[in-house]
Amino acid sequence: MTTAKRLLINAGIIVLLILMPLIIKRSDIITWFYLTLLYIISSHSWNIIGGFAGQQNLGHAAFFGAGALAARYIWLHFGLPLPLALLGGAVVATAFAMIIGFPAFRLKGIYFVIGTLVLAEILRLVFDTILPRADVMPMSLLATYSLVSRYYVTLLFAVLTVGVVYWISRSRLGLGLMSLREDEEAAEASGVNTRKYKLVAFAVSTFIAGLAGGLYAYYGVAIKPGGVFEPVWTFDAVIIVFVGGVGTIVGPIIGSVFFVLLQQFLSVYLPGGIHVAVFGVLFIIVVLFLPGGLIELVTRLRGNFARGGQTN
Amino acid sequence: MIELVAQTFVNGINIGALYGLVAVGLSLTFGVMKILNIAHGEFLMVGGYFGFWLFTLLGLDPLYGLPLVAVAVFLLGAGFYKLVFSGLARLHEETKVKNSLLVGFGLFLIFPQISRMLWTSDEQAITPAYSGGSFPILGVRCGYVPLCALVMAVVIILGLHLLLTKTYFGKSIRGTTENWKSAKLMGINVERTYLITFALGTALAGIAGVLVAMTQTISPDIGMSWTLKALIVVVLAGIGSVGGAFFAGIILGVVEAVSAIFIGPYTVALGLVIFLLILMFRPQGLFGKA
Amino acid sequence: MLEVKSINVYHGDLQALWDVSLFVNERELVSLIGANGAGKTTIVETISGLLTPRAGSVTLDGVRLDQMPTHKVVKMGICLAPEEKGIFTGMTVLENLELGAFVPESRRIRNGTFQFVYDLFPVLEERKKQTAGTLSGGEQQMLAIGRALMSKPKLLLLDEPSLGLAPIIVKSIFGVIKQINETGVGVLLVEQNVAAALGLANRAYIVENGRIAGSGDAKGLLDDEKIRDAYLGTG
Numbered sequence: 147m148t149t150a151k152r153l154l155i156n157a158g159i160i161v162l163l164i165l166m167p168l169i170i171k172r173s174d175i176i177t178w179f180y181l182t183l184l185y186i187i188s189s190h191s192w193n194i195i196g197g198f199a200g201q202q203n204l205g206h207a208a209f210f211g212a213g214a215l216a217a218r219y220i221w222l223h224f225g226l227p228l229p230l231a232l233l234g235g236a237v238v239a240t241a242f243a244m245i246i247g248f249p250a251f252r253l254k255g256i257y258f259v260i261g262t263l264v265l266a267e268i269l270r271l272v273f274d275t276i277l278p279r280a281d282v283m284p285m286s287l288l289a290t291y292s293l294v295s296r297y298y299v300t301l302l303f304a305v306l307t308v309g310v311v312y313w314i315s316r317s318r319l320g321l322g323l324m325s326l327r328e329d330e331e332a333a334e335a336s337g338v339n340t341r342k343y344k345l346v347a348f349a350v351s352t353f354i355a356g357l358a359g360g361l362y363a364y365y366g367v368a369i370k371p372g373g374v375f376e377p378v379w380t381f382d383a384v385i386i387v388f389v390g391g392v393g394t395i396v397g398p399i400i401g402s403v404f405f406v407l408l409q410q411f412l413s414v415y416l417p418g419g420i421h422v423a424v425f426g427v428l429f430i431i432v433v434l435f436l437p438g439g440l441i442e443l444v445t446r447l448r449g450n451f452a453r454g455g456q457t458n
Numbered sequence: 459m460i461e462l463v464a465q466t467f468v469n470g471i472n473i474g475a476l477y478g479l480v481a482v483g484l485s486l487t488f489g490v491m492k493i494l495n496i497a498h499g500e501f502l503m504v505g506g507y508f509g510f511w512l513f514t515l516l517g518l519d520p521l522y523g524l525p526l527v528a529v530a531v532f533l534l535g536a537g538f539y540k541l542v543f544s545g546l547a548r549l550h551e552e553t554k555v556k557n558s559l560l561v562g563f564g565l566f567l568i569f570p571q572i573s574r575m576l577w578t579s580d581e582q583a584i585t586p587a588y589s590g591g592s593f594p595i596l597g598v599r600c601g602y603v604p605l606c607a608l609v610m611a612v613v614i615i616l617g618l619h620l621l622l623t624k625t626y627f628g629k630s631i632r633g634t635t636e637n638w639k640s641a642k643l644m645g646i647n648v649e650r651t652y653l654i655t656f657a658l659g660t661a662l663a664g665i666a667g668v669l670v671a672m673t674q675t676i677s678p679d680i681g682m683s684w685t686l687k688a689l690i691v692v693v694l695a696g697i698g699s700v701g702g703a704f705f706a707g708i709i710l711g712v713v714e715a716v717s718a719i720f721i722g723p724y725t726v727a728l729g730l731v732i733f734l735l736i737l738m739f740r741p742q743g744l745f746g747k748a
Numbered sequence: 749m750l751e752v753k754s755i756n757v758y759h760g761d762l763q764a765l766w767d768v769s770l771f772v773n774e775r776e777l778v779s780l781i782g783a784n785g786a787g788k789t790t791i792v793e794t795i796s797g798l799l800t801p802r803a804g805s806v807t808l809d810g811v812r813l814d815q816m817p818t819h820k821v822v823k824m825g826i827c828l829a830p831e832e833k834g835i836f837t838g839m840t841v842l843e844n845l846e847l848g849a850f851v852p853e854s855r856r857i858r859n860g861t862f863q864f865v866y867d868l869f870p871v872l873e874e875r876k877k878q879t880a881g882t883l884s885g886g887e888q889q890m891l892a893i894g895r896a897l898m899s900k901p902k903l904l905l906l907d908e909p910s911l912g913l914a915p916i917i918v919k920s921i922f923g924v925i926k927q928i929n930e931t932g933v934g935v936l937l938v939e940q941n942v943a944a945a946l947g948l949a950n951r952a953y954i955v956e957n958g959r960i961a962g963s964g965d966a967k968g969l970l971d972d973e974k975i976r977d978a979y980l981g982t983g
Contacts, residue, residue, distance in 0.1 A: 420571050426566070643828050
């Protein structure tokens with residue numbers, strides 16, 4: 147596919163997404179789209195550190211949550227305008243990441259993974275204890291609550307996020323990250339400043355994660371402070387990236403769509419949280435047999451079609 | 459005042475023994491095959507529910523039910539190992555560790571849902587007739603059930619110790635932990651050793667689960683928090699120190715019990731904080747080799 | 749007894765051995781000599797089952813070994829004392845030896861084998877309760893060999909037993925290797941110390957760049973000018 151063609155398709159999709167709420171008035175469908183976009187942002191932010199850099203940060207929820215709470219407080223309790231709140235949330239998340247980033251990256255491999263998981267848990271437990279009651283939007287704002295405006299804001303940031311990830315993947319940073327994902331020692335030996343790259347990736351990743359959190363804070367009517375640190379925010383992002391295609395641009399997008407669709411579909415037919423178990427199974431299958439996720443599946447199928455059309 | 463402190467200590471030791479038991483299982487698995495089973499706590503949860511079933515459906519006293527639960531969880535663990543983890547055992551170490559974390563995480567998504575289907579989300583406990591009873595030792599109240607649990611835990615750990623030091627099989631586990639290539643050259647079937655060790659680790663978790671059901675309550679979601687507890691203890695003891703894991707568990711239990719007096723509800727976060735501090739400043743733990 | 753026919757062995761995607769063939773008869777002491785990285789270790793690792801050849805075969809008394817996992821190869825009677833010694837440093841000397849006799853057939857008769865090993869290496873008996881990690885280099889090498897003997901192998905594979913050891917210890921170890929061979933155990937000895945290896949062996953193979961570059965009677969090779977120039981020049 148030529149670049150021009152690709153650009154046209156992307157532009158077309160974006161236009162369709164912009165027009166969507168004008169055509170479809172059902173709020174549940176708009177919510178699905180909104181969730182998909184939110185997941186695209188959240189999962190891509192994880193993709194940067196977990197997919198491209200290969201550092202499985204299982205504490206994603208910590209930064210999502212930090213951004214969510216900070217943004218919420220700046221917006222609701224300090225009364226500052228939304229853009230500032232979102233920015234503030236993202237900055238807080240990143241600052242937090244940088245504070246723990248220095249010691250955290252001293253932890254190699256698996257210790258980093260567990261350490262980040264534990265960190266998110268600590269935050270969840272602390273906030274559950276300090277602020278057990280949900281933070282509810284004041285009546286004045288509830289009256290003017292517009293799902294559509296939230297949709298558009300999220301759409302904007304989703305497009306920006308994908309753009310940023312695309313740009314990173316083509317940049318020296320991206321190449322450096324991928325080389326350190328493959329073999330950190332070799333990358334270090336060939337002159338890649340792995341420490342710096344990891345920190346930069348971490349910073350960008352947590353900034354966007356904090357942004358996603360802020361967008362969620364903007365959306366949620368009532369939010370329990372401990373709730374935004376729940377492991378589910380990490381796990382959803384991780385599942386989406388893996389099932390969609392780790393370290394790819396399109397992967398998390400497909401993954402998010404697939405995830406939301408499956409979630410909605412399954413929760414209708416299956417009792418309780420069984421859809422979570424289904425995701426668990428899918429996830430394991432992907433990890434063991436299809437590490438490239440859906441993208442790999444599509445590529446393989448396409449390959450089979452092509453071969454099928456030729457005579458031997 | 460002395461009584462309060464003594465009581466706190468006793469409570470801490472009781473729960474600490476459970477921490478230790480769960481941690482030893484995790485340490486064993488990780489030490490031998492470098493697979494960190496994030497779903498370790500799920501096997502504890504399942505074991506607890508198996509014990510619950512035996513008690514409520516068959517009226518079997520949990521202490522007699524323990525061996526049955528142990529066998530059941532052993533088989534379950536072996537099955538899952540064969541199904542999802544064995545493919546990983548051959549991988550290059552770093553990938554293996556990362557992938558095993560992810561696979562364990564997948565299991566963590568599955569187990570609670572299935573258990574919710576089978577046993578509902580309600581908290582359950584195993585409450586045999588002697589549950590509430592206790593007797594005083596030097597002014598400190600020792601509940602029958604926690605005392606039983608403590609004794610069971612100690613007995614099992616001793617048994618494990620004997621297994622590892624006196625039996626050929628146990629020594630082959632230790633050898634495989636140190637150097638799997640050499641172990642192979644001794645004629646040890648390393649693949650089978652991995653399978654059995656993994657199953658053993660989960661069985662230990664399952665046993666702990668029954669003890670937890672007796673001394674506290676269980677619900678489908680307790681898996682992850684117990685996995686984290688086990689992790690904290692393993693890191694506190696130092697990776698590679700299987701015996702130390704039990705003592706570290708007791709230490710953590712006592713530390714938590716004592717701190718609860720001062721920081722109350724935040725005690726849950728304490729263990730996690732200790733974990734991070736150890737990782738950053740003394741990664742070899744209390745008993746481990748650097 | 750042992751026959752290796754035309755094996756091609758790869759480390760991952762890189763080919764390490766090309767069309768390697770050799771044989772060891774019962775009670776023979778055969779040496780593999782060659783420079784560092786020539787492929788000698790790859791050969792013995794393949795024979796012991798740690799590596800699987802992509803082509804060719806390894807047979808012991810007519811039974812094919814090349815597709816077997818290592819623990820089965822040990823059961824068949826081949827035991828390797830690897831280059832890195834690989835002793836369990838956290839366990840005692842006795843425990844190391846015990847594990848050497850892990851295979852059930854060897855386990856049953858292990859008490860007799862202990863005595864055999866202690867007779868060859870008296871220092872191991874002295875230090876049997878000591879942690880293996882506290883032994884000296886030479887003692888660790890003795891333990892590695894003793895441990896390999898515990899499985900009562902028909903064929904003993906030794907990879908660089910002289911590595912890192914003082915000449916006087918090397919001499920004593922080589923003396924023991926000769927003794928072991930004289931009790932009827934076949935030995936395939938990988939050695940960089942060409943002079944010592946050829947002095948000990950009946951026959952030898954020269955390994956160069958993953959291929960067998962030559963073979964013959966040990967005495968003959970010692971006298972061969974090309975060999976002397978290539979391998980014995982700097983002593």
